[in-house]
Amino acid sequence: MTDMAATLQAQKTAAEAMRKRRYAADARLRWYGRIAISVAILLLLTLLVTISAGGYKAFIQTHATIDFPISEELVDRADPAKGDWRAVVRNGIEAAIPGIAASELRKAQQILTNNTQFFVRDAVVADPSVIGKTLTMRVPVSDPYDQMQKGVVSRHLPEERRRLTDREIEWFDALASQGRISTPFNWGLLFNADSRFPEIAGLSGAIVGSFYALMVCFLISFPVGIAAAVYLEEFAPKNRITDIIEVNINNLAAVPSIVFGLLGLAVFLQMFGLPRSAPLVGGMVLSLMTLPTIIIVTRAALKSVPPSIREAAAGIGASPHQVILHHVLPLALPGILTGTIIGLAQALGETAPLLLIGMNAFITSPPGGVMEASTALPTQIFIWADSPERGFVARTSAGIMVLLGFLLVMNAIAIFLRQRLERRW
Amino acid sequence: MVGYLLTTILLLSCVAFWVGRSAGNKFAAKSAQSTHSLPGYHGAFVAIWVGLPALVLVLLWVLFQNNVINGLLVGSLPDDLTAGASPAQISLLIAEVRNVAAGQIFGTPSPDIVAAAERLGSWQSISAWAMVVVAVSIMLLAMAFTRARLTPAFRARNRVENILSGLMILCSIAAVLTTLGIITSLLYESWAFFKIVPPADFFFGLNWEPQIAIRADQVAGNGAFGAVPVFVGTILIATIAMTVATPIGLYTAIYLVEYANERTRSIVKPILEMLAGVPTVVYGFFAVLTVAPAIREAGGLFGLATSPNSALAAGGVMGIMIIPFISSLSDDALRAVPRSLRDGSLAMGATRAETMTRVLLPAALPGIVGGILLALSRAIGETMIVVMAAGLIASLTFNPIDSVTTVTVQIVTLLIGDTAFDSPKTLAAFALGLVLFLITLALNVVALRVVRKYREQYD
Numbered sequence: 001m002t003d004m005a006a007t008l009q010a011q012k013t014a015a016e017a018m019r020k021r022r023y024a025a026d027a028r029l030r031w032y033g034r035i036a037i038s039v040a041i042l043l044l045l046t047l048l049v050t051i052s053a054g055g056y057k058a059f060i061q062t063h064a065t066i067d068f069p070i071s072e073e074l075v076d077r078a079d080p081a082k083g084d085w086r087a088v089v090r091n092g093i094e095a096a097i098p099g100i101a102a103s104e105l106r107k108a109q110q111i112l113t114n115n116t117q118f119f120v121r122d123a124v125v126a127d128p129s130v131i132g133k134t135l136t137m138r139v140p141v142s143d144p145y146d147q148m149q150k151g152v153v154s155r156h157l158p159e160e161r162r163r164l165t166d167r168e169i170e171w172f173d174a175l176a177s178q179g180r181i182s183t184p185f186n187w188g189l190l191f192n193a194d195s196r197f198p199e200i201a202g203l204s205g206a207i208v209g210s211f212y213a214l215m216v217c218f219l220i221s222f223p224v225g226i227a228a229a230v231y232l233e234e235f236a237p238k239n240r241i242t243d244i245i246e247v248n249i250n251n252l253a254a255v256p257s258i259v260f261g262l263l264g265l266a267v268f269l270q271m272f273g274l275p276r277s278a279p280l281v282g283g284m285v286l287s288l289m290t291l292p293t294i295i296i297v298t299r300a301a302l303k304s305v306p307p308s309i310r311e312a313a314a315g316i317g318a319s320p321h322q323v324i325l326h327h328v329l330p331l332a333l334p335g336i337l338t339g340t341i342i343g344l345a346q347a348l349g350e351t352a353p354l355l356l357i358g359m360n361a362f363i364t365s366p367p368g369g370v371m372e373a374s375t376a377l378p379t380q381i382f383i384w385a386d387s388p389e390r391g392f393v394a395r396t397s398a399g400i401m402v403l404l405g406f407l408l409v410m411n412a413i414a415i416f417l418r419q420r421l422e423r424r425w
Numbered sequence: 426m427v428g429y430l431l432t433t434i435l436l437l438s439c440v441a442f443w444v445g446r447s448a449g450n451k452f453a454a455k456s457a458q459s460t461h462s463l464p465g466y467h468g469a470f471v472a473i474w475v476g477l478p479a480l481v482l483v484l485l486w487v488l489f490q491n492n493v494i495n496g497l498l499v500g501s502l503p504d505d506l507t508a509g510a511s512p513a514q515i516s517l518l519i520a521e522v523r524n525v526a527a528g529q530i531f532g533t534p535s536p537d538i539v540a541a542a543e544r545l546g547s548w549q550s551i552s553a554w555a556m557v558v559v560a561v562s563i564m565l566l567a568m569a570f571t572r573a574r575l576t577p578a579f580r581a582r583n584r585v586e587n588i589l590s591g592l593m594i595l596c597s598i599a600a601v602l603t604t605l606g607i608i609t610s611l612l613y614e615s616w617a618f619f620k621i622v623p624p625a626d627f628f629f630g631l632n633w634e635p636q637i638a639i640r641a642d643q644v645a646g647n648g649a650f651g652a653v654p655v656f657v658g659t660i661l662i663a664t665i666a667m668t669v670a671t672p673i674g675l676y677t678a679i680y681l682v683e684y685a686n687e688r689t690r691s692i693v694k695p696i697l698e699m700l701a702g703v704p705t706v707v708y709g710f711f712a713v714l715t716v717a718p719a720i721r722e723a724g725g726l727f728g729l730a731t732s733p734n735s736a737l738a739a740g741g742v743m744g745i746m747i748i749p750f751i752s753s754l755s756d757d758a759l760r761a762v763p764r765s766l767r768d769g770s771l772a773m774g775a776t777r778a779e780t781m782t783r784v785l786l787p788a789a790l791p792g793i794v795g796g797i798l799l800a801l802s803r804a805i806g807e808t809m810i811v812v813m814a815a816g817l818i819a820s821l822t823f824n825p826i827d828s829v830t831t832v833t834v835q836i837v838t839l840l841i842g843d844t845a846f847d848s849p850k851t852l853a854a855f856a857l858g859l860v861l862f863l864i865t866l867a868l869n870v871v872a873l874r875v876v877r878k879y880r881e882q883y884d
Contacts, residue, residue, distance in 0.1 A: 030777075228597040228600065
């Protein structure tokens with residue numbers, strides 16, 4: 001009897017142990033899943049946090065307020081554009097920093113951004129009445145000082161390990177003690193064009209270029225995509241040719257983006273001789289990439305319109321085209337628009353094909369049309385990421401934040417459209 | 426000029442629509458019984474015939490005008506400039522003439538060039554005006570002809586619908602044309618490349634130094650196009666990416682399918698989708714700014730000499746980018762397994778883990794493999810992360826903390842800032858592009874087929 005009890009007991013413990021093992025395995029798998037999700041979310045957070053931590057500083061810019069005496073000896077009243085603006089800036093600095101030696105002026109002038117003389121010139125040309133008086137202007141300070149003021153580069157490093165000498169910091173502090181240094185919001189980041197100098201480099205050229213390219217992309221891919229989808233979904237006979245077209249569209253959606261760049265380079269630039277770096281070509285290349293997305297989304301939207309609508313329309317005598325144009329397409333439009341916006345958002349972030357057709361040009365003014373050389377937002381980020389100046393690190397992050405902001409807005413619009421207009425049958 | 430012309434076309438089409446519709450209105454008012462089409466269709470018929478041919482004409486004109494003018498220009502240049510010149514020299518000449526014509530003069534151009542620039546200017550204005558005259562007269566003629574054809578019995582609706590169908594077919598073919606364009610341009614340029622560099626050297630050579638071959642007479646000007654190190658680098662980085670992405674993506678999918686409740690799913694899924702929505706240039710910057718220095722420091726702790734552009738940094742960050750593809754495709758595959766299989770397993774007392782590993786995963790395996798293949802094709806074709814974070818020098822190594830280069834990096838570096846289309850350096854990029862296209866195409870075709878076939882089984 002005891003034997004049997006013992007065996008039973010043994011079996012029970014064995015079963016217990018086995019169940020424990022099995023439950024442990026279950027718990028382990030659950031934890032692996034949790035860990036995987038946490039890792040993925042953590043990585044996303046790291047990405048966003050490092051970008052914003054590096055980028056928020058570029059949204060403010062250190063400025064110095066300097067009084068520039070515009071003397072008539074240096075600036076001709078008759079032709080103000082031809083003045084000795086370098087000397088004007090020098091005089092302004094000399095007046096602002098007490099006790100500075102004449103030999104040091106050249107060095108001290110570099111506190112202000114290199115383009116100060118042109119800013120002053122433009123201000124005077126715009127308003128010649130200040131000639132003979134003093135012009136007070138707020139100009140951005142150059143990158144090393146800006147970095148120090150924002151605390152990116154510590155001023156307490158040993159002198160040989162920073163770009164500014166003690167003497168230079170002394171001048172800057174002299175300006176600061178007069179209340180001439182301010183750090184306002186950096187509107188220049190959004191409204192200036194690109195520049196070699198980080199303190200005045202901005203995104204306006206890239207934003208305008210991206211806008212033109214996206215407009216071209218939309219104008220081509222939206223009508224063509226919808227027409228193709230309507231044909232394939234509603235009219236096409238199911239045969240070999242339409243099968244090939246369908247497989248083709250699916251494959252095209254998975255072709256690496258750089259291959260589209262090669263296509264644009266060989267066909268649009270080489271064969272048709274369209275201008276390099278132009279938003280027109282960029283938009284055309286992007287539209288080829290967006291086309292499959294729009295076709296696939298539109299077909300899904302058309303599919304979701306119930307057959308009863310088609311039958312009702314056909315039943316009262318509408319032709320097949322009238323059924324689609326007057327009844328099905330309007331009902332599918334919210335879905336189509338949502339998909340189009342998402343496709344355009346992808347196109348906005350696309351970089352590689354734009355590099356190949358030269359939309360990474362260094363352009364110091366926003367393009368005036370679709371045929372003029374330009375950059376786009378992602379290519380501008382790429383250019384800045386490659387620039388050696390310290391200030392461009394923050395600019396790059398800030399550019400990324402602007403790009404992500406645009407993407408966020410586009411996706412929000414898409415979600416809004418979907419929720420607002422989507423119909424359930 | 427083109428902008429004004431396009432506006433004119435639009436305006437004239439609107440006028441045409443109005444003309445046609447008022448004709449239709451008249452028919453309807455006079456003979457309500459016997460009118461075939463609604464007035465709007467009469468309008469659309471006239472508008473299409475006025476606008477469409479003119480639009481096509483203008484587009485073709487703009488596309489080919491430069492080529493024709495260039496041809497004329499080369500023909501008109503004095504023989505001593507063009508005789509025996511290579512295509513590159515001729516295109517350089519044309520570029521110079523165009524610059525002079527556009528007023529961007531550096532130094533003093535030769536009188537021949539100045540004369541050519543003047544001719545170019547006059548030809549351009551002749552061409553532009555001719556385009557306007559031809560387009561406008563075509564539109565007016567079309568309006569007159571089509572208006573004359575309108576009668577109450579005219580089947581305008583059928584005509585318009587036929588044209589619409591034709592246009593829709595053309596649009597559907599656009600996708601095929603794009604593919605054809607890709608294949609033709611890649612094959613054409615690669616053909617030119619393989620005439621200079623034998624395919625065997627390209628596919629089996631171990632030495633990739635394309636910059637050397639800028640001048641033909643240089644030492645080692647030949648044989649610097651052995652692409653094996655580039656392929657190896659691509660494979661290395663893609664492997665690292667997949668090692669990062671596959672477990673994370675797969676376990677995420679398993680958790681979301683089997684363990685997570687509806688609320689967790691609705692939070693986690695959009696967050697993962699955000700990973701896929703971040704532009705790749707951002708990932709590239711992240712790799713350079715954060716990940717590469719971190720890896721270098723970690724390597725320094727263990728006394729390893731880590732390259733600043735390690736394959737690990739580029740591959741790892743690429744892995745992050747790919748996580749959502751794998752997780753969502755695996756999620757789809759796991760969900761497509763019929764519920765009865767899962768419930769049956771649970772009913773027999775199997776734990777969720779056992780159900781997952783013994784029932785769902787084996788059943789969903791083809792779909793998951795298809796998803797992984799699609800992700801792999803993305804990893805191979807991904808450009809910006811590697812352009813920013815991987816190296817430029819092709820070295821034949823499998824060491825993940827070494828610097829390697831990839832196919833896409835080489836394509837970009839070979840083509841940036843260089844548009845001469847007859848140097849092997851430029852053409853090599855197209856050969857690499859061809860290889861890239863074919864490999865990703867093969868992966869995609871297989872993956873799509875596997876995924877689709879598998880889905881059909883349970884439907």
